Amino acid sequence: MTIKRILVIDDEADIREIVKVSLQITKQWEVFTADSSAEGIAIATAQQPDAILLDVMMPDMNGLDTLQHLSQNPATQAIPVILLTATVKVVTQRQYLQLGAKAVLIKPFDPGLIARQIEQVLGWDVM
Template identity: 70%
Template sequence: MKRILVIDDEADIREIARMSLKITKQWDVLIAATGNEGVAIAAAEQPDAILLDVIMPEVDGIATLQALNQNTATQHIPVLLLTATVRVATQKQYAELGAKAVLLKPFDPAMLGTQIERLLNWSSPE
């Protein structure tokens, strides 16, 4: 079973993502409300992937991504960024910072797990 960590300051987004991934993929979903909390959970729990919001107060998604990449306990975990606004230049910058992909908000809860599998080249058991 895959284990995903969702880091987002919006409780509604965390809950929608959690329920979506549990129901559609039966994945174990961990949640964090801040970047610092997310880095700590990622280091302790070693999820298979991280879904990370870009726009958050205090420690934003980019600073969180950099912290994850600098930590030897978490630098191997693929990070997918969640954002409401993305330009091609921004996507290139995110990739250079180590993000595996960018998902746009609002996302379709019914398709979220499938999108994650496709972006990370995980094969879905049929």
């Protein structure tokens, strides 16, 4: 079984740390973190993670603009992106999926379940 590599892009340090620790403890995944979209895009390009967890609401460049940059960049367009958002509107979530997100996870999320949710939406749970 190969160890998955996940990139978490979120401007909130607490969220980055909770996700990182949760994924490392529950799945022993390698987790990279970025506190801005620009840093996240750079890490995604250099590290080629298996998936990206991306916050929608960020100060420098919002998650949708970041998603667009990632999907237009040949180096990162194949990396699945899961959006993290506090917005629970179904219409908004549908729009995110149409823009290329693989899934939308709602904040607050359960740290004990997030790795399982990632596996399910990306089809990793069948391996």
